[in-house]
Amino acid sequence: MSRPQVLNGFHHYGQQQQQQPPFDGLLHLQHAAHAHAHTHAPGPMYRPLPVPSLPMRAPEHPAAGYNHQHTGHHGRTSTVPMSDPAYLAADDELAQLQKLSNEYEPETTVSAERRAQRAACSVPTRAPRAKPRLRGLLLPALRAFHPPSATDTPQGPLVGERQSSSAIATEYANADPVYRVKTAALPSKYAYFRTCRGDGHCGWRAIAFTYYEAMLRAGDVLKFEEEEARLTSMHNLLNLAGFSEDIYEDFVEEAFGLLQKLAGSVRAMDGAAADILLQTFNDFGTAMAIITYFKLLASAWIQSNPNEYQPFLLDYPDLKTYCQHNIEASNCEIDHVAMAALAEAMVKPAGFGLEVLYLDRSPGAEINNTYRVDGVGPDGYPSANAPTMRLLYRPGHYDILYKAEDFPPPVASQGPIHVALAGYTDGFVPNSLSSSGITDVMAFIPGLSYPAGLGQRWPPVSYDYTPNPAPQTQVAPVPAYTPAPTPAVPVASNHQEYVAPVHASHVNHHPPTNHHTLHLEPPVTLPIHPPPAPPPLSIERAPPVSVERGGPFRPSMYEFEPGYGAGQVHSLPFQTSIFRNSHYNTAHFLNPDFQPEEWSPDSEYSTNRGRHKSTSQ
Amino acid sequence: MALSANARSNGGGSATVAQRYGLPISLPTSNPNNITSLQKELMDIMTKPTPGVTAFPDDENMMRWTATIEGPDDTPYAGLTFKLSMAFASNYPYTAPGVLFKTPIYHPNVDFSGRICLDILKDKWSAIYNINSVLLSLQSLLGEPNVSSPLNGQAAELWDKDPAEYKRLVLARHKAPEELDA
Numbered sequence: 001m002s003r004p005q006v007l008n009g010f011h012h013y014g015q016q017q018q019q020q021p022p023f024d025g026l027l028h029l030q031h032a033a034h035a036h037a038h039t040h041a042p043g044p045m046y047r048p049l050p051v052p053s054l055p056m057r058a059p060e061h062p063a064a065g066y067n068h069q070h071t072g073h074h075g076r077t078s079t080v081p082m083s084d085p086a087y088l089a090a091d092d093e094l095a096q097l098q099k100l101s102n103e104y105e106p107e108t109t110v111s112a113e114r115r116a117q118r119a120a121c122s123v124p125t126r127a128p129r130a131k132p133r134l135r136g137l138l139l140p141a142l143r144a145f146h147p148p149s150a151t152d153t154p155q156g157p158l159v160g161e162r163q164s165s166s167a168i169a170t171e172y173a174n175a176d177p178v179y180r181v182k183t184a185a186l187p188s189k190y191a192y193f194r195t196c197r198g199d200g201h202c203g204w205r206a207i208a209f210t211y212y213e214a215m216l217r218a219g220d221v222l223k224f225e226e227e228e229a230r231l232t233s234m235h236n237l238l239n240l241a242g243f244s245e246d247i248y249e250d251f252v253e254e255a256f257g258l259l260q261k262l263a264g265s266v267r268a269m270d271g272a273a274a275d276i277l278l279q280t281f282n283d284f285g286t287a288m289a290i291i292t293y294f295k296l297l298a299s300a301w302i303q304s305n306p307n308e309y310q311p312f313l314l315d316y317p318d319l320k321t322y323c324q325h326n327i328e329a330s331n332c333e334i335d336h337v338a339m340a341a342l343a344e345a346m347v348k349p350a351g352f353g354l355e356v357l358y359l360d361r362s363p364g365a366e367i368n369n370t371y372r373v374d375g376v377g378p379d380g381y382p383s384a385n386a387p388t389m390r391l392l393y394r395p396g397h398y399d400i401l402y403k404a405e406d407f408p409p410p411v412a413s414q415g416p417i418h419v420a421l422a423g424y425t426d427g428f429v430p431n432s433l434s435s436s437g438i439t440d441v442m443a444f445i446p447g448l449s450y451p452a453g454l455g456q457r458w459p460p461v462s463y464d465y466t467p468n469p470a471p472q473t474q475v476a477p478v479p480a481y482t483p484a485p486t487p488a489v490p491v492a493s494n495h496q497e498y499v500a501p502v503h504a505s506h507v508n509h510h511p512p513t514n515h516h517t518l519h520l521e522p523p524v525t526l527p528i529h530p531p532p533a534p535p536p537l538s539i540e541r542a543p544p545v546s547v548e549r550g551g552p553f554r555p556s557m558y559e560f561e562p563g564y565g566a567g568q569v570h571s572l573p574f575q576t577s578i579f580r581n582s583h584y585n586t587a588h589f590l591n592p593d594f595q596p597e598e599w600s601p602d603s604e605y606s607t608n609r610g611r612h613k614s615t616s617q
Numbered sequence: 618m619a620l621s622a623n624a625r626s627n628g629g630g631s632a633t634v635a636q637r638y639g640l641p642i643s644l645p646t647s648n649p650n651n652i653t654s655l656q657k658e659l660m661d662i663m664t665k666p667t668p669g670v671t672a673f674p675d676d677e678n679m680m681r682w683t684a685t686i687e688g689p690d691d692t693p694y695a696g697l698t699f700k701l702s703m704a705f706a707s708n709y710p711y712t713a714p715g716v717l718f719k720t721p722i723y724h725p726n727v728d729f730s731g732r733i734c735l736d737i738l739k740d741k742w743s744a745i746y747n748i749n750s751v752l753l754s755l756q757s758l759l760g761e762p763n764v765s766s767p768l769n770g771q772a773a774e775l776w777d778k779d780p781a782e783y784k785r786l787v788l789a790r791h792k793a794p795e796e797l798d799a
């Protein structure tokens with residue numbers, strides 16, 4: 001029968017969760033030193049913990065002592081099936097479980113020293129408990145029970161693929177009821193997770209990876225440059241902390257190199273950024289360089305903010321020593337102080353949020369959200385849109401957690417105008433093309449009218465007001481839309497074709513009566529509006545226009561044309577004296593699309609006669 | 618002499634710096650990360666030599682180096698030169714190099730096989746250390762032994778009690794690099 005490894009320290013640590021999250025310690029700096037003085041908190045890492053200083057098992061939860069679960073560096077769990085599945089056992093059952101727990105002996109993988117400590121822990125006397133706010137301080141020492149050692153051979157990728165968090169529930173299916181309940185509730189709230197190899201670097205790796213991933217989720221190319229600039233400016237801190245540039249330049253190079261690679265991928269929108277990130281973090285050397293860079297930043301941040309961190313680190317002669325031993329050391333796990341420092345140095349200024357969620361034996365139905373930094377938007381206020389980095393902490397090990405909404409389904413990369421036009425024409429294109437073969441889609445759109453000219457450009461066969469022979473100038477959108485293989489194409493291209501009948505029908509059917517502009521030749525226009533080449537369309541196309549007009553609506557001159565307000569509508573060269581002086585003329589200074597007339601020698605000499613006539617009245 | 622390792626590796630002291638480190642850099646390597654890092658260190662050491670310490674790869678794969686440190690002045694080790702071997706794992710600089718004294722040395726924190734008890738060579742190793750900083754740390758360890766956790770108990774005791782006897786034992790145990798090679 002396989003039996004679990006037991007780490008009492010972790011277990012106790014977890015139990016204390018119920019009252020106050022360990023990171024609260026960071027929020028109560030002024031008390032920390034005081035509280036610290038009362039307990040003989042253990043010394044630096046790897047020093048055996050003096051037994052009396054151990055926080056004792058909470059007597060009110062004796063059942064918790066049984067059936068330890070260890071989810072240490074290996075990232076695997078070993079469990080003993082719980083004999084009593086009931087979550088809340090009766091008192092006598094609890095007493096029996098306590099007895100079992102006291103007698104429980106793990107396999108001999110635990111050293112005699114640890115066993116002695118565990119035996120001491122099992123004494124069912126009420127022992128002084130560490131104050132909750134000290135937990136942040138205790139953890140590094142507790143971890144000393146299980147230092148990253150060469151005997152562990154962690155498996156799996158350095159950073160795994162994102163997978164459904166129901167895998168965690170499966171992992172704990174036979175575990176202790178507390179874990180079972182918590183992990184069963186996990187997928188509904190946190191849909192995905194990602195493993196980090198438990199080789200002692202997992203916490204560093206997790207926060208570094210999620211930092212880059214949050215950059216990707218922010219999805220802004222400029223953000224990468226901003227961050228690079230901000231991090232470059234933080235090198236002053238590194239210098240102040242005594243790191244010379246030739247020490248950190250290699251690590252900076254890798255860290256920035258990844259930023260630049262990701263930025264390039266985001267800019268190119270080739271969709272490879274996520275793969276680049278995962279591959280980079282699965283390359284040991286590059287990932288370690290980035291992790292080391294994060295370590296140096298954490299170290300420099302702590303040393304440059306001594307007032308905030310010193311009260312938690314009284315076991316150490318000075319912050320420098322602490323940083324050297326617990327942060328800069330290559331083979332050290334991240335502790336809470338370092339995590340908090342990175343939250344301040346890396347996460348907050350980047351505008352990201354950070355959540356550290358605990359999965360441990362503390363009572364409750366869900367994992368505990370024990371540490372949280374809210375993401376801030378560009379305005380500096382908390383923003384719901386800011387990417388939030390989520391880490392799943394199981395004592396001794398970090399993984400990465402996601403909510404389902406962290407990864408919205410990809411949206412089509414179409415410009416808004418594009419989409420609007422496509423929607424507008426959906427109903428018309430097939431109709432016109434199939435019914436008559438006429439591609440003059442715009443003519444089929446019922447009741448389209450140009451608000452500025454009050455429909456003056458509609459074929460006079462249908463609407464007999466203000467025939468304006470001004471050449472169609474709606475050419476601006478055409479180049480933008482033509483390449484797109486969407487229904488927008490017929491719309492744009494038919495703008496030109498549509499106008500052609502105007503000239504044709506107008507010239508042919510409506511002899512000039514009271515419209516001065518009729519004296520103009522069709523190509524006459526303002527130089528800023530080059531006339532489109534009139535397609536060889538004739539009047540024959542006009543009658544079917546009115547007859548075969550599809551759609552449920554009767555045409556109305558008051559309807560807006562697609563693209564109304566987009567700017568091009570108003571760029572009509574108004575030629576009459578009335579319109580020339582109205583603000584519908586783009587040459588009028590009140591026109592929202594005001595565009596002064598420009599003098600062009602070519603058009604001046606070719607059209608000056610007509611112009612003079614039109615303006616003379 | 619201090620440069621014995623270099624001279625031996627290069628077959629002559631007249632080679633230019635470029636020639637000296639040109640060979641290792643140009644060879645194909647099995648582990649780019651590790652080798653790149655070591656090549657860079659070699660470049661730094663060659664271009665900016667630190668007084669009192671030397672280091673050079675034993676061969677072109679750069680996984681093993683030979684280094685020397687000179688005993689600091691005002692210590693029992695003044696004027697003595699010590700040869701060390703350094704072995705680098707494939708994930709250097711993220712694991713500590715294995716460092717041994719090849720020259721017999723009488724020191725509280727070095728045992729008679731040359732193994733060294735120094736925290737930065739064990740669990741306190743950091744990727745920000747390099748060959749140069751290791752050698753300088755060892756050099757300062759010569760003058761400031763940690764007598765509270767000795768490998769050589771007798772040396773630890775004598776360090777405080779009888780400096781003269783300590784110095785005598787240091788000199789008695791020491792061998793010059795030339796004797797060592799022979």
